[in-house]
Amino acid sequence: MRWGIISTGHIAAKFADALHASESEQVVAAASRDAGRAADFASNYGIARSYGSYEALLADPEVEAVYIGLPNSMHAEWSIKTAQAGKHILCEKPLAVSRAEAITMYDAARANNVWLVEAFMYRFNPRTLKLGELLAQRAIGDVRIIRASFGFFLSDMSNVRLNAELVGGALMDVGCYCVNVARLAAGQAPSRALAAAQWAGSGVDETLAGTLEYPGGALAQISCTLSGSSHQQVQ
Amino acid sequence: MRWGIISTGHIAAKFADALHASESEQVVAAASRDAGRAADFASNYGIARSYGSYEALLADPEVEAVYIGLPNSMHAEWSIKTAQAGKHILCEKPLAVSRAEAITMYDAARANNVWLVEAFMYRFNPRTLKLGELLAQRAIGDVRIIRASFGFFLSDMSNVRLNAELVGGALMDVGCYCVNVARLAAGQAPSRALAAAQWAGSGVDETLAGTLEYPGGALAQISCTLSGSSHQQVQ
Numbered sequence: 082m083r084w085g086i087i088s089t090g091h092i093a094a095k096f097a098d099a100l101h102a103s104e105s106e107q108v109v110a111a112a113s114r115d116a117g118r119a120a121d122f123a124s125n126y127g128i129a130r131s132y133g134s135y136e137a138l139l140a141d142p143e144v145e146a147v148y149i150g151l152p153n154s155m156h157a158e159w160s161i162k163t164a165q166a167g168k169h170i171l172c173e174k175p176l177a178v179s180r181a182e183a184i185t186m187y188d189a190a191r192a193n194n195v196w197l198v199e200a201f202m203y204r205f206n207p208r209t210l211k212l213g214e215l216l217a218q219r220a221i222g223d224v225r226i227i228r229a230s231f232g233f234f235l236s237d238m239s240n241v242r243l244n245a246e247l248v249g250g251a252l253m254d255v256g257c258y259c260v261n262v263a264r265l266a267a268g269q270a271p272s273r274a275l276a277a278a279q280w281a282g283s284g285v286d287e288t289l290a291g292t293l294e295y296p297g298g299a300l301a302q303i304s305c306t307l308s309g310s311s312h313q314q315v316q
Numbered sequence: 317m318r319w320g321i322i323s324t325g326h327i328a329a330k331f332a333d334a335l336h337a338s339e340s341e342q343v344v345a346a347a348s349r350d351a352g353r354a355a356d357f358a359s360n361y362g363i364a365r366s367y368g369s370y371e372a373l374l375a376d377p378e379v380e381a382v383y384i385g386l387p388n389s390m391h392a393e394w395s396i397k398t399a400q401a402g403k404h405i406l407c408e409k410p411l412a413v414s415r416a417e418a419i420t421m422y423d424a425a426r427a428n429n430v431w432l433v434e435a436f437m438y439r440f441n442p443r444t445l446k447l448g449e450l451l452a453q454r455a456i457g458d459v460r461i462i463r464a465s466f467g468f469f470l471s472d473m474s475n476v477r478l479n480a481e482l483v484g485g486a487l488m489d490v491g492c493y494c495v496n497v498a499r500l501a502a503g504q505a506p507s508r509a510l511a512a513a514q515w516a517g518s519g520v521d522e523t524l525a526g527t528l529e530y531p532g533g534a535l536a537q538i539s540c541t542l543s544g545s546s547h548q549q550v551q
Binding site for chain 1: 461512523544
C-alpha cells in the first residue's frame with residue numbers, strides 16, 4: 082500500500098520510519114499546512130513528495146491510504162475528507178471526540194468503500210492478541226475488576242495535549258487506551274460511566290479517574306494523567 | 317498489658333498466637349456467646365479463662381484491654397461497653413459502619429479515658445511507616461493518583477462477610493484497607509466519593525470500584541472484591 086502522511090509530528094515521524102522497515106508498505110507523500118515544514122519532514126524521513134495543504138495530499142492519485150496524525154479535534158474532518166477522496170484511513174486515537182462524530186466518520190468510510198482504522202497499535206501486539214484469546218476462552222474465569230492506568234509528565238505547557246480547543250486532556254490522550262483495553266477485557270460496551278477529574282489551567286483534564294460498569298458484571302477502573310510519573314498498566 | 321479476646325474466629329486465633337510471642341503482652345481471657353466454644357478456643361490457644369458471655373469478660377478485673385473481633389455490625393456496641401468497663405479497646409476494622417457510630421465510640425472512649433484503636437495492623441508495618449515518612453517529605457512530589465485494590469475469592473456462601481445484617485460486603489471487609497491507605501497517601505480526608513458495585517445475592521457489595529477526590533488535588537481509585545483472584549496492591 083502507498084501511504085500519505087497528514088501531520089509532521091513526533092508520532093508521524095515514527096510511523097514513517099516504521100513503514101520504511103516494512104516490505105509491503107511505502108510512504109509516498111507527507112503534508113502540513115506549512116509547505117516548508119512538510120518539505121523538511123519529507124526530506125528528513127525519506128519521503129518523495131511533500132504538500133503544503135492536506136487537500137493537495139488527498140488529491141495525489143498515487144496515495145492509496147492516509148495516516149492522520151492531527152490533533153484530536155481534526156480527526157473527524159480529515160478522516161471524512163480522506164474517505165471522500167477514496168483513500169483508506171489510519172486515524173490516530175482517539176478516533177473521534179464524540180459518538181456522533183464517530184458514526185459520521187464510519188458512515189463516510191462505508192459510503193466510499195474504504196477502511197477506517199483507529200491507531201490503537203497495541204491491539205495488534207502479539208501479547209494483546211494472546212490476552213484477547215485467553216479472555217475469550219475464559220481462561221481466568223469471569224472478569225470482575227479491570228484496572229488500567231496510563232500517565233506521564235508533560236512539561237511543555239504549550240503542548241497540544243493541554244489545548245482545550247484541540248480537544249486535549251489526559252482522557253483523550255492516554256486514558257483512551259485504558260478505556261479501549263477495558264472494553265477488550267470486558268468483551269462488551271459499558272452501560273454506565275462515572276468520572277472525577279483534576280483540571281489543568283487550560284481547561285482540559287490533567288488527571289482523571291473513571292469507573293465503567295459492564296452489563297456482564299465487570300467493573301473497570303481507568304485512570305490517566307498528564308502530570309504524574311510515567312506508567313502504563315493493565316490488570 | 318493483660319488482654320481479653322471477644323471472638324473465637326480465625327483472626328482472633330492469630331491475635332492470640334501473636335500475643336503469646338510478645339514479651340510485653342499477655343492474653344488472660346476469651347469470650348464467646350457459646351461457653352463451650354469459648355472454652356475450646358481458650359484451651360486451643362493457651363488462654364487461662366473463658367467466658368460464655370462478652371459481659372462476663374468485661375467484668376473480669378484482670379482484663380485491661382479487649383480485642384474485639386466481632387462482625388462489623390457489633391463493633392460499636394461492644395467497643396462502647398468495653399469503654400464503659402474502663403478497658404482499652406482494639407477493635408477490628410472497619411471500626412464503625414457509619415460516621416455517627418464512630419463518633420459515639422470515640423466519645424465513649426474519651427469519657428472513660430481509654431484507648432480506642434482500629435485494627436489496621438498494616439499501619440504499624442515498617443514499610444507503611446516508611447511510606448508515610450516519604451510522602452510527608454514529598455519525596456515523590458505531589459500525589460496525583462492513588463490506586464489501591466484488595467480482593468480474594470470467598471467460596472463459603474455462609475461467611476459473615478456476605479451477610480447484609482452483619483454489615484458485610486467487599487468495601488467493609490477489604491475495601492476499607494484501600495480507603496485507609498488512600499487517606500494515608502493523600503494526607504487528608506476526601507471531599508467527594510463516587511462508587512459503583514456489583515451486588516451479591518445476599519445484598520452486600522461483592523465487587524466495588526470507588527473514586528475519592530481530595531481537596532489537595534489527588535484522586536484515589538479503590539477497588540475490592542470477594543469474588544476475584546487474591547490480590548493486595550497500592551500504587
